[in-house]
Amino acid sequence: MANDLPITTSEWEVMRIVWTLEKATSSEIINLLVKKRTWKASTVKTLIGRLVQKGMLTATKEGHTNTYQCAIAERTAMQEEATRLFKNMCAMKNGEVLAELIQEIQLSKSDIQKLQDALTAKEQTAPDQVACNCIPKEETTE
Amino acid sequence: MANDLPITTSEWEVMRIVWTLEKATSSEIINLLVKKRTWKASTVKTLIGRLVQKGMLTATKEGHTNTYQCAIAERTAMQEEATRLFKNMCAMKNGEVLAELIQEIQLSKSDIQKLQDALTAKEQTAPDQVACNCIPKEETTE
DNA sequence: GTCCTCCGTTTACAAATGTAATCTACAATT
DNA sequence: AATTGTAGATTACATTTGTAAACGGAGGAC
Structure with missing residues (x-):
């Protein structure tokens, strides 16, 4: 597999x-x-x-x-690609990118409903800020 | 540029x-x-x-x-990558992938708000179904 | 002033990718 | 049966990518 x-x-x-x-x-x-x-x-x-x-x-x-x-389901492969991409980009900016992405792609009414539900659920535990994960551990000039 | x-x-x-x-x-x-x-x-x-x-x-x-x-802004580059990825995947399944993606990545409260707004706006004109765009023009056995 | 170090540039080289021709063996045709 | 069309396998070859060593000059250490 x-x-x-x-x-x-x-x-x-x-x-x-x-x-x-x-x-x-x-x-x-x-x-x-x-x-x-x-x-x-x-x-x-x-x-x-x-x-x-x-x-x-x-x-x-x-x-x-x-x-x-x-040998692998399309949904699985798509999900992996999408997740991999976002994990490799600045976590702090993921939200904005996603927001614009939503405007650019086609979504059905039921897709939108699912997304809204997922967001509502996530809202509960969402932090006020997402930290940037661009720079490795140690600080700049270390 | x-x-x-x-x-x-x-x-x-x-x-x-x-x-x-x-x-x-x-x-x-x-x-x-x-x-x-x-x-x-x-x-x-x-x-x-x-x-x-x-x-x-x-x-x-x-x-x-x-x-x-x-020479290029991070947001721009990120947006391009994300858009390119989704445009190259099955349009019909984009919504589901996005929904799961939302659960997997970190999002701040304000990100979620933005996303919800974007969705609400999009809802107006959303179709009931998004067509699959996986097969080129002509039909299967043509 | 000489030597060492650091930076940028050049060169190296294997693996992956894009793109394809050729070869070989079976299958359909005549 | 001989011919021809195909499908799959093998080979080809340039470019890109990952990974790095080597080289050459400017600046700093002494």
Whole structure:
């Protein structure tokens, strides 16, 4: 079960296709991606191969042809990426970034409801200030 | 004005230091990072050099020594990263991911207030459903 | 003034990534 | 059966990234 996933941007595009199709053959993936990106079929094959190596895709041989499936759920992968990103940015500014992000992405009414609930719950225990975590331990001029 | 910033994770760590210090000499950056990470001084120097090339840091020579400053605001860079990430993930699932993200990161009371306001505003025009944007144009088996 | 140190620059080199051609073996066609 | 189209595997190669040593000059220590 791929846990750390150092998955690259190109590979991510392949994953999105397979996540959506649930299972797919290489030609399905290739057809879709050759259109979307200007990749050659070969390129997509390479990416598929690397994803299999990385344990992100499983290949099940059916006759001569492989059927590819994702070894990790899309939601999980997305969550990990999002969390990793925010953990690597200044904690103090996360809130503002999130606020602007909310304005920039599409959200459904029910998404908004969920978010509001989550916020309300969090409000109880929220601190007045979040400390910046940008500088390692010791102080500047130490 | 660095606009696209293909900035790597290691480089990001250097940026965080300089963003926080506002201006810094190489030795300040090196001292902090050699502790935090197990990098050699040389490694940090390389990263600084690359960031200058990429236009993310400016180097102002004061005598023999450089003073480094960031060429792009931290908030801007953070916002770009966050937006880019979410734009590259399944639009339909962004809401859920965000909801869980909110639970995982630290937020101050005022952050929460801002988020709630942003959500309330957005609620007006929110659709009932957000469409998945994972598969390129043409349909699966076309 | 000489030597050492520190800083910036240059060079190094392996691994990962982006991008792809080629080769090989089965499958479908004729 | 011979041919041809494909799918998967192997190989290729430039660029980027991670990680660092080496070099060369300016300033400070003595």
